[in-house]
Amino acid sequence: xxxxxxxxxxxxxxxxxxxxxxxxxxxxxxxxxxxxxxxxxxxxxxxxxxxxxxxxxxxxxxxxxxxxxxxxxxxxxxxxxxxxxxxxxxxxxxxxxxxxxxxxxxxxxxxxxxxxxxxxxxxxxxxxxxxxxxxxxxxxxxxxxxxxxx
Amino acid sequence: xxxxxxxxxxxxxxxxxxxxxxxxxxxxxxxxxxxxxxxxxxxxxxxxxxxxxxxxxxxxxxxxxxxxxxxxxxxxxxxxxxxxxxxxxxxxxxxxxxxxxxxxxxxxxxxxxxxxxxxxxxxxxxxxxxxxxxxxxxxxxxxxxxxxxx
Amino acid sequence: xxxxxxxxxxxxxxxxxxxxxxxxxxxxxxxxxxxxxxxxxxxxxxxxxxxxxxxxxxxxxxxxxxxxxxxxxxxxxxxxxxxxxxxxxxxxx
Amino acid sequence: xxxxxxxxxxxxxxxxxxxxxxxxxxxxxxxxxxxxxxxxxxxxxxxxxxxxxxxxxxxxxxxxxxxxxxxxxxxxxxxxxxxxxxxxxxxxx
Numbered sequence: 001x002x003x004x005x006x007x008x009x010x011x012x013x014x015x016x017x018x019x020x021x022x023x024x025x026x027x028x029x030x031x032x033x034x035x036x037x038x039x040x041x042x043x044x045x046x047x048x049x050x051x052x053x054x055x056x057x058x059x060x061x062x063x064x065x066x067x068x069x070x071x072x073x074x075x076x077x078x079x080x081x082x083x084x085x086x087x088x089x090x091x092x093x094x095x096x097x098x099x100x101x102x103x104x105x106x107x108x109x110x111x112x113x114x115x116x117x118x119x120x121x122x123x124x125x126x127x128x129x130x131x132x133x134x135x136x137x138x139x140x141x142x143x144x145x146x147x148x149x150x
Numbered sequence: 151x152x153x154x155x156x157x158x159x160x161x162x163x164x165x166x167x168x169x170x171x172x173x174x175x176x177x178x179x180x181x182x183x184x185x186x187x188x189x190x191x192x193x194x195x196x197x198x199x200x201x202x203x204x205x206x207x208x209x210x211x212x213x214x215x216x217x218x219x220x221x222x223x224x225x226x227x228x229x230x231x232x233x234x235x236x237x238x239x240x241x242x243x244x245x246x247x248x249x250x251x252x253x254x255x256x257x258x259x260x261x262x263x264x265x266x267x268x269x270x271x272x273x274x275x276x277x278x279x280x281x282x283x284x285x286x287x288x289x290x291x292x293x294x295x296x297x298x299x300x
Numbered sequence: 301x302x303x304x305x306x307x308x309x310x311x312x313x314x315x316x317x318x319x320x321x322x323x324x325x326x327x328x329x330x331x332x333x334x335x336x337x338x339x340x341x342x343x344x345x346x347x348x349x350x351x352x353x354x355x356x357x358x359x360x361x362x363x364x365x366x367x368x369x370x371x372x373x374x375x376x377x378x379x380x381x382x383x384x385x386x387x388x389x390x391x392x393x
Numbered sequence: 394x395x396x397x398x399x400x401x402x403x404x405x406x407x408x409x410x411x412x413x414x415x416x417x418x419x420x421x422x423x424x425x426x427x428x429x430x431x432x433x434x435x436x437x438x439x440x441x442x443x444x445x446x447x448x449x450x451x452x453x454x455x456x457x458x459x460x461x462x463x464x465x466x467x468x469x470x471x472x473x474x475x476x477x478x479x480x481x482x483x484x485x486x
Contacts, residue, residue: 295362
């Protein structure tokens with residue numbers, strides 16, 4: 001199983017990262033997956049209570065977050081028997097429109113690729129230690145107490 | 151709802167197409183989707199009966215295929231309330247490793263984006279007139295009578 | 301029954317019949333124009349034409365019908381000018 | 394109870410306690426070292442430390458516990474050298 005996980009403290013372009021990931025595999029002589037499911041999550045321009053969002057702050061638990069992401073990815077990929085997994089996650093201050101998360105799963109069949117991509121996203125949203133704080137335009141801020149609804 | 155559907159008679163690079171699509175939207179002043187689900191399907195290197203595949207031939211019904219793709223996409227996107235939909239499909243002779251299909255869905259929430267991407271892929275696999283013929287290395291060929299299992 | 305090769309010439313007095321993929325190869329043709337009878341109120345159905353064209357026994361339930369590029373029932377009476385297609389099992393995506 | 398600011402100095406005789414996000418801001422600190430009692434066979438549990446540290450009434454069931462960077466039960470006895478973290482509700486992805 002090919003697994004690549006990164007935390008980015010500055011902006012990342014999901015499509016550029018995906019392209020590099022696929023190129024690395026091609027250069028290692030690994031054939032492209034027959035089925036690839038991807039998910040990109042970006043910061044909304046409004047807060048949960050409908051105001052304009054200045055920025056989102058993403059705190060994490062250095063050491064545990066990386067370890068949890070790897071464990072969740074391994075478990076999910078083994079359960080679905082997929083061959084490739086890429087997880088990219090932002091930390092720090094993230095602006096509206098910027099990518100927060102990218103999950104890409106390569107497999108031999110579309111079913112496992114899609115299910116694994118979906119389940120891993122839910123797993124990391126609920127079990128990888130990240131905390132979001134919304135910064136408003138007036139300089140005030142609020143910690144979020146959970147995820148946006150599915 | 152932003153809908154873009156294309157049939158490609160020669161190879162297309164899914165990530166390049168996705169990037170152009172996103173750039174077009176950005177230039178039109180459309181903010182990036184908070185949630186984007188994507189699926190890329192590629193030709194396997196082996197036939198359904200386990201032999202080496204020389205190429206896959208994709209026949210379609212000009213006029214009806216495009217019309218059906220548009221209808222299936224509209225229906226699926228309306229049902230899930232998503233805002234953006236990209237469908238790219240190859241026709242003609244496709245080589246192992248090349249992309250056959252790309253479906254990308256942009257929405258405000260991850261659930262609708264993922265479900266729409268998955269359902270639209272199934273819908274077009276079963277209800278858009280495409281037919282696959284596997285070409286073997288010995289020059290023989292066989293029409294497939296259905297899709298690979300989910 | 302007129303066999304047309306190449307670009308189709310639409311004709312109000314005929315039904316254009318298309319075959320695809322395996323069906324086309326088995327039959328040895330991809331397109332026919334079937335003359336309609338001006339005196340007849342109800343035209344033939346796809347199921348009837350399948351038999352007339354001797355496409356292979358009864359119409360296989362796996363074969364789907366399109367009339368004017370829309371999926372349709374095999375027992376829909378056809379009109380002059382209609383485009384009828386017999387579609388073998390779809391395998392796209 | 395020793396409050397440490399900046400880089401943590403691991404100590405075999407203490408339990409390192411970490412707070413994150415809203416919990417850290419409410420408490421006004423992010424890290425403490427809790428001295429363990431060498432004479433005691435069983436160390437304190439996270440639930441007990443929560444009360445000792447006066448973090449806000451009873452341990453909220455929404456707060457998750459990590460011991461040495463693994464999720465753990467709030468009633469697990471801690472050992473000297475352990476790293477304990479109180480994690481407010483997660484909101485990643």
